[in-house]
Amino acid sequence: MNLFARMRDDILAALADMQAAGELPGGLDTANVTVEPPRDPAHGDMATNAAMVLAKPAGMKPRDIAAALSPRLAALDHVAGAEVAGPGFLNLRLADSVWADVIATVIEDRDFGRSDMGAGQRVNVEYVSANPTGPLHVGHTRGAVFGDALANLLDYTGWDVTREYYINDGGAQVDVLARSVYLRYLEAHGQEVAFADGTYPGDYLVAVGEALKEKVGDAYVDKGEDVWLEQIRDFATDAMMDLIRADLAALGVEMDKFYSEKSLYGTGRIEAALDTLDGKGLIYVGTLEPPKGKLPDDWEAREQTLFRSTDHGDDVDRPVKKSDGSWTYFAPDIAYHYDKIDRGFDALIDVFGADHGGYVKRMKAAVSALSDGQVPLDIKLCQLVKLWKNGEPFTMSKRAGNFITLRDVVDEVGPDVTRFTMLTRKNDAPLDFDFAKAVEQSKDNPVFYVQYAHARIRSVERKADALEIAMGPPQLSDPAEFDVARKLAEWPRLVEIAAKNHEPHRIAFYLYDLASSFHSLWNKGNDDPSLRIIQEDHPHVTAGKLALPRAVATVLTAGLGILGVTPLEELR
RNA sequence: GGACCAUUAGCUCAGCUGGAUAGAGCGCUGCCCUCCGAAGGCAGAGGCCAGAGGUUCGAAUCCUCUAUGGUCCGCCA
Known part of the structure; x- marks a missing residue:
């Protein structure tokens, strides 16, 4: 259930009624009609731009359209009020019961927030x-x-x-790998070797060299590449892919397919x-213009087979064949x-x-x-990741000498913190990853803040269980409770926006916002005990208040699931 | 010389594919918390959305140009 999509349907229906009644010209394009949460909560729960979008094609003033639309929407059961505002916005206030319904839906419908926009494609x-x-x-x-x-x-x-x-695994770099492994293999046979430029000196190949010795004995010692290059290339590539698969597994990533x-x-x-491509007339043999600006030292015009990508x-x-064919x-x-x-x-x-x-x-x-x-x-x-520790650039690596590995990161902070932190920036913005801050338990660490909200809720639920108080139908009264419910109602819409834009970071930011509104409600309980979820002397009240945190935990779990992060039951 | 990405509060960054008075965290200022569920809480100050044009009812958002920063630029993948 997406409240915003549902309201948009209501609005489109009302507009159709208006057209049937002759209040609006027929055949209007309603594609640009949107329903959004207003930035300013004083403007109600939702706002639609319908009147402004339709004003021009309808040849009417936006405020006149809005004024005609307003009573039709206000007449709906779930709408408590509709007001024309600004240049022609229609601000909608929803009935209180809607928010309790949202809570109930989140709890009952495990798929709240799921969407079929992909339609199985x-x-x-x-x-x-x-x-x-x-x-x-x-x-x-x-x-x-x-x-x-x-x-x-x-x-x-x-x-x-x-x-x-x-x-x-088809290019020159796997030959380099094979030669590097060969050196480790010779080392395993007790030879002194030197790693020239253009070979991989990393320690991680030592074990591969030894494994190769295990497998083939001294068959390749003092032999030419023609004897061993292809065999070692396959052997080494397999070993590296095993390593990479293990790295991915440590991060909780599982591929459906590896394509060679x-x-x-x-x-x-x-x-x-x-x-x-040739059949489409997009392949030809020709010579590219030299690049503008300063030329590479060894530049000379060459005839190549080119793809007409322009x-x-x-x-x-772009060349698809080198000059040697x-x-x-x-x-x-x-x-x-x-x-x-x-x-x-x-x-x-x-x-x-x-x-x-x-x-x-x-x-x-x-x-x-x-x-x-x-x-x-x-x-x-x-974009690039810059690593820090306590505000200092962090460049040491235990494993590979001069670069930080995925394992270094996961070993240091764990897969959950790694994953969430990596998503606290847009993909195309550089990311600062501070090992110390990532595990810090404070409000300015979004990972902790979101996990803390979930753990708090689980803690409350354990306490309710101990008191043998079961959750009942949701009861909302305080504005802070409605704020949380409103945030929950945004979830399906946010998911669609994030998916449409291929931007999973939006999920992480949303979860932080949701956690924030929940913490805010919780903090109000400090001053006003009537807002506390567990009220031992009033089990009936408690039952009604348990629904909201359950709904929050449900959405937090769903969102963290998308990020691949496990929600915490308690903080240590 | 060209391409791509970025430029939003002192700092680090969000910003709903064009909506109303542009948000968050840190930092700063003030108040509260030493009885409550405080690994704190509440409130406040802080902005020419890099600059200039354009598109339209309406622009941080779309287009053009400029500036600054990053990544990259013919047989390396």
Whole structure:
């Protein structure tokens, strides 16, 4: 039940009545009529812009339309009052009973806030997709949390979601990995080795080298790459993916599918994707203009096979084949997205790090071209995370030497705090993550503040249980109680907005607001004992007051569930 | 030279795809809390929404230009 959507239906019905009665011209477009909570609570519970939107097409003054609409809405049972205000707003005040109904609905209907706006359409959310060359670092962590919460959010709003990880196991970087593992392998055989530039020196490969020795003995010692490169590449990539899967599991992220770039090679799928583009006249051989400004030192004009991405919104055409005839990294990516389209997804979402921002237009161009504009691709960029501890930059890592891993973060503050904190900023805003503040138990830590609200409610409920007082029908009287109910009523609307915009951070901010209004009510109980939930001498009153916190806890749990955070029963 | 993202209170940031007097936390000021459910509470000050144009009933929000900061910019992924 979305109160705002319901009221909008009421308004549209009233407008139709007015048209039938000749008070309004027929055939008006009502698509822009909205019902929103007013910023100023003095303006009532809801406001509609209907009169202002319709004034021009109807050829009438906004206030006249509003004045005619007002009595029709005021006559509804659940509307206590309707007033024309400002330039033509219609402010609506709802009957008190509506808010008690909201509470009751939240408690009875486990799906309060769920939406069917996705209508069962299939969406593919690709996130993390880190190279399989080492453990996930803190930047991946943000992408992982963001992508996972977005996937949850879309699931909550009626989409059929596939969570997917693209393994970049086809490029030169996995050869580098293989050579690095080979060095560790030699080390395991007691040889002294030196890690040249362009190899991965991280300790995490020591175990892989030893495992390789376990498996093949000395078969590769003193042998050339032609003997071992391919085998070690597969072995090392598998080991890294095991590591990455474990990292994701520690964060509570579970993928539906891992898609291998390598699986695209030698199967004709890259060729098929490019043939499709070629069939649309979008592939040609040519030479790109040199980039403006200062040229790279070794720049020289070369003839390449190019994708005419400029036909689909890109700034320049992009090479798909190197001058030696091999694929660029872009080619398998085109094939991969072609495969997603082929698998029948209705919408695609890619979550990238901000350093891949330059890649957005060409990828969108490719999907647009391959799907004839039928499959929308949204690319969400996650900005950098800066780590702090007590206000000092934090750069040490136990595991990997020079970068902070996902494990470092999760070990330090736990998966729940990691996830919530990563969502306290918009994805495209840089994020400061302070290890100390993230676990601080104070009001300026939103994670704690939201968890505290839930724990408080659970504490009250345990106390009520001990007193053998059961929850009864909701009773609301104080303005602070209505404020909480109003906040609860916004939940379904907020979920839809967050899902439509692919912005899970809105959930986190909402939960903070909801927690805040609940804490505010609780604090009033300090001064006014009649507002306390548990009133031992009045079990009947207590029963009526228990519903509101139950409803708050229900929505907090639902919201935290979307974020992938477990609500706490009590604080320690 | 170009692309993308950002620019909102002293600081860190929200802001409902265009609505009314722009919000929160921190910090600041004042009051309360040492009997109550206080890992505190209440209230207040603080703004040319970077700047300039434009679009319309109405702009922090959409468009153009400018400034500042970040990310990136042909065979690395």
